[in-house]
Amino acid sequence: MQERMKYDAIIIGAGFAGLHMLDRLRAMGLSAKVYEAAPDVGGVWFWNRYPGARCDVQSLQYSYSFSSELEQQWEWTEKYAAQPEILRYIQHVADRFDLRRHIQFNTRISAARFDEETGLWDVVAQSGESAQCRYLVMASGSLSVPRLPDIPGIGDFTGKIYHTGAWPQEGVDFSGQRVGVIGTGSSGIQVIPQVAKQASSLVVFQRTANFSIPAWNGPLQPQTQQAWKREYASHRARAREVGTLYEFSDKAASQVSAQEREAEYQRRWDKGGVNFVHAFNDLMIDKASNDTIADFVRARIKEIVKDPQVAQSLCPTDHPLGTKRICVDTGYYETYNRPNVRLVDLKKTPIEAVTASSIVTSQQSFELDALVCATGYDALTGAVLNIDIRGRKGQLLAQQWADGPRTYLGIMTHGFPNMFIITGAGSPSVLVNMVVGIEHHVEWICDCIAYLRDRALDTIEAGQAAQDKWVEHVNQAAAKTLFPLANSWFLGANIPGKPRVFMPYVAKIGAYRKECQDIADKGYEGFQISRSSSKHNQESS
Numbered sequence: 001m002q003e004r005m006k007y008d009a010i011i012i013g014a015g016f017a018g019l020h021m022l023d024r025l026r027a028m029g030l031s032a033k034v035y036e037a038a039p040d041v042g043g044v045w046f047w048n049r050y051p052g053a054r055c056d057v058q059s060l061q062y063s064y065s066f067s068s069e070l071e072q073q074w075e076w077t078e079k080y081a082a083q084p085e086i087l088r089y090i091q092h093v094a095d096r097f098d099l100r101r102h103i104q105f106n107t108r109i110s111a112a113r114f115d116e117e118t119g120l121w122d123v124v125a126q127s128g129e130s131a132q133c134r135y136l137v138m139a140s141g142s143l144s145v146p147r148l149p150d151i152p153g154i155g156d157f158t159g160k161i162y163h164t165g166a167w168p169q170e171g172v173d174f175s176g177q178r179v180g181v182i183g184t185g186s187s188g189i190q191v192i193p194q195v196a197k198q199a200s201s202l203v204v205f206q207r208t209a210n211f212s213i214p215a216w217n218g219p220l221q222p223q224t225q226q227a228w229k230r231e232y233a234s235h236r237a238r239a240r241e242v243g244t245l246y247e248f249s250d251k252a253a254s255q256v257s258a259q260e261r262e263a264e265y266q267r268r269w270d271k272g273g274v275n276f277v278h279a280f281n282d283l284m285i286d287k288a289s290n291d292t293i294a295d296f297v298r299a300r301i302k303e304i305v306k307d308p309q310v311a312q313s314l315c316p317t318d319h320p321l322g323t324k325r326i327c328v329d330t331g332y333y334e335t336y337n338r339p340n341v342r343l344v345d346l347k348k349t350p351i352e353a354v355t356a357s358s359i360v361t362s363q364q365s366f367e368l369d370a371l372v373c374a375t376g377y378d379a380l381t382g383a384v385l386n387i388d389i390r391g392r393k394g395q396l397l398a399q400q401w402a403d404g405p406r407t408y409l410g411i412m413t414h415g416f417p418n419m420f421i422i423t424g425a426g427s428p429s430v431l432v433n434m435v436v437g438i439e440h441h442v443e444w445i446c447d448c449i450a451y452l453r454d455r456a457l458d459t460i461e462a463g464q465a466a467q468d469k470w471v472e473h474v475n476q477a478a479a480k481t482l483f484p485l486a487n488s489w490f491l492g493a494n495i496p497g498k499p500r501v502f503m504p505y506v507a508k509i510g511a512y513r514k515e516c517q518d519i520a521d522k523g524y525e526g527f528q529i530s531r532s533s534s535k536h537n538q539e540s541s
């Protein structure tokens with residue numbers, strides 16, 4: 001029998017998080033291996049190849065900060081990079097830092113088991129292949145488990161069905177086809193204008209109207225890029241405090257005149273992007289203030305969309321602006337003025353079934369050649385819980401998290417020693433610039449491993465009491481905002497049966513970094529740290 005490979009660390013996933021983790025651990029002199037289900041690096045940027053896919057954080061900020069040579073030498077071509085350019089960047093990083101030889105592609109990890117005797121993790125792939133490690137790092141992504149809608153009859157559809165998050169590598173040509181799109185979140189809002197340009201007809205099946213802000217994307221001017229690069233150090237320092245460098249207002253919408261509010265919303269609309277939602281500092285905590293910005297967007301939708309009934313259906317009315325992830329688009333609302341595009345408002349006429357060739361609503365049947373599902377993900381916990389992870393005493397992580405994810409700092413969970421989660425539930429994660437969040441977690445995890453190594457300690461895990469306190473703290477932070485008012489994937493509301501728990505930590509990344517650093521400075525307060533034989537319980541009371 002072939003001997004099992006043994007590594008200091010195994011990392012699951014070769015996206016932004018996994019690659020950076022690998023690079024840092026190698027730099028520390030650890031043996032590390034990445035397992036990746038896809039045939040190449042990239043993570044979500046490998047899979048999300050749908051037409052129109054691009055990041056809504058500006059390219060110069062949605063990139064690694066750990067290498068000044070890399071940040072100076074890499075040239076971005078657009079204000080908001082499209083998926084192919086981001087994927088090229090990630091591939092470049094893998095090659096530049098010679099990471100590929102430590103990555104095993106086409107390998108999906110199905111199980112991981114902590115062995116209390118050895119203090120090691122046994123990691124098993126779907127193929128049956130297994131390996132051992134001391135540290136297990138979940139870099140498996142926050143939005144990486146696509147979810148198809150469970151509509152009666154969908155399995156009978158004989159046309160092609162695509163999910164935006166698992167797009168065919170060879171691309172899709174919709175020319176001359178009758179296409180349906182289900183879903184109007186960030187992915188739907190990006191893919192719809194592109195499909196509309198190709199398809200002979202497009203029917204959009206909308207369950208919940210979403211707020212979308214124009215991107216006003218365009219080429220990145222060389223002088224803009226050079227100016228930014230000259231100031232990169234200070235920009236990155238600021239990003240560590242705020243995530244993305246938006247114009248954060250110190251004024252409340254409730255304390256200024258209606259004219260001042262309108263002028264500010266218009267100014268930010270004209271600049272475009274997520275910056276729009278930071279127009280005032282009370283928009284996410286005061287419903288009346290939020291109504292003012294939501295009204296502004298609804299008025300813009302009615303200006304852009306020519307058919308008043310279609311415009312009305314496109315106006316979100318069931319959640320405050322920003323409580324579902326705000327969308328950023330290029331020509332989304334304008335697309336509904338095209339003669340080949342039709343909006344079906346599922347709130348009025350729900351889908352009843354899918355047949356071999358059509359979608360049937362309560363009112364009509366729509367014949368389709370292809371169906372695009374922009375129906376989202378089992379967010380934050382999906383990728384972790386898809387693996388059969390067993391910690392101390394064989395306890396199953398899925399059982400521990402049956403009522404919602406429980407972590408300490410969003411990085412570790414009680415009963416699962418030496419298992420780290422990058423940008424997991426309980427950390428700011430998807431609420432901030434992901435690359436900034438990832439770099440922070442990678443640094444923290446590396447410091448933690450160095451701490452253990454320097455003291456010849458074997459395991460670290462979240463203490464129960466500290467974890468309980470953290471979960472409560474994360475819940476309280478969300479409860480002070482308007483976020484819980486929306487049925488969003490932040491709350492798991494898009495997955496039937498998923499516990500309704502607000503998963504990300506609503507905090508400025510700078511404040512969160514400080515909380516994490518303070519805990520590390522106090523000798524990892526609240527964590528349990530042990531040598532194989534003697535257990536030093538450092539959990540705070």
Ligand code: N01
Nearest residue numbers: 054055056149183184185186187188207208325374375376
């Ligand atoms: O997924 P979503 P997404 N019948 O869950 C609808 C990031 N991202 O892939 O709201 C009918 O937001 C569902 O309707 P409802 C970003 O963080 C970023 O678009 O549940 N409809 C909703 O409209 C984003 O938030 C970028 O009522 C059904 C849609 O499908 C996250 O990924 C680009 C349905 C799902 O929206 C996820 O975005 C893309 C059903 N059975 C993604 N089931 C950028 O950086 C679901 N829906 C720009």
